[in-house]
Amino acid sequence: MNVTLTLAEINAYLKRIGIDTIKKPTLEFLAEMQQAHIHHLSWQTVDIFAGRPAGIDLQESVQLILQGRSGYCFHLNGAFSVLLHSLGYTVHWHRAGVQPHGEQPRVNSFHLGLSVSLPDADPNVERWIVDVGLGGMPFDPLPLRYGAYGPAPFTYTLMPSSVVPGGWRLEYEPNGPSMGVDYDPEELTRLEEFIPKHEFYSQSVDSPWHNAFLLRQRDTGHSYELRGCVLRTHGIEGISKTEIRNYNEWKDILTKLFYEPLVIYTEQERREMWERIQIAHEEWKKTQLA
Secondary structure (H helix, E strand, O other): OOOOOOHHHHHHHHHHOOOOOOOOOOHHHHHHHHHHHHHHOOEEOHHHHOOOOOOOOHHHHHHHHHOOOOEOHHHHHHHHHHHHHHOOOEEEEEEEEEEOOOOOOOOOOOEEEEEEEEEEEEOOEEEEEEOOOOOOOOOOOEEOOOEEEOOOOOOEEEEEOOOOOOOEEEEOOOOOOOOEEEEOOOOEOOOHHHHHHHHHHHHOOOOOOOOOOEEEEEOOOOEEEEEOOEEEEEEOOEEEEEEOOOHHHHHHHHHHOOOOOOOOOOHHHHHHHHHHHHHHHHHHHHHHHO
């Protein structure tokens, strides 16, 4: 990795996710940062929806966050890896692939995976899986040791991958946003192969995120998803859905729940987004009644 943050940038990044103090590179600080990152920076397709996707160059991803924005896996995991590297952690990039519900496992480089070597944290674990780039991933680093982790309803199972030799697979609990993620154990030193994947995701009409206004976020007890104007909340008590009915309520949820005030968009652009979302939502409801 050839990008290192300045002290001022490190402090600004940490402040962006609600952390005031730089600490030594320990497992405890890694967990604190992963939790804060997932909580304060939602996984989202807002800029793709608006037709203004950001590139995934590491410097660009870091600046995206420092300027009050967020993104999806390539931005979030890319920027987080730079932060960790700048703090003294040994970070590894991996090819990975997300398995949507109803499809087969894959490692197709449509996800950037991260792991961190911490040989002194646990005598039985040399490497830890960290992922802040999916919105539904674990709230804490997971040891690269097969087993089940996390309390219900956010239990994850780590197992050998069936699609790449020596790889590992992280499966979600049943109500997660996908079935799981497979990781290639090979360590990458360059991110070039992810660029065409990002171009497809962010520009192609065949992308699953084409015309999708979607944000995902987690805290200790719940996961949240805002798809258009429907808020889905998942916790130990179950799953609930709420239809957002007006612009002010929608903007308030974006700002207070997802920490997304849409700072680079004008008030007119925000209202135009809301109008597009409303139109699509009404069309969707018609198809449900048909």
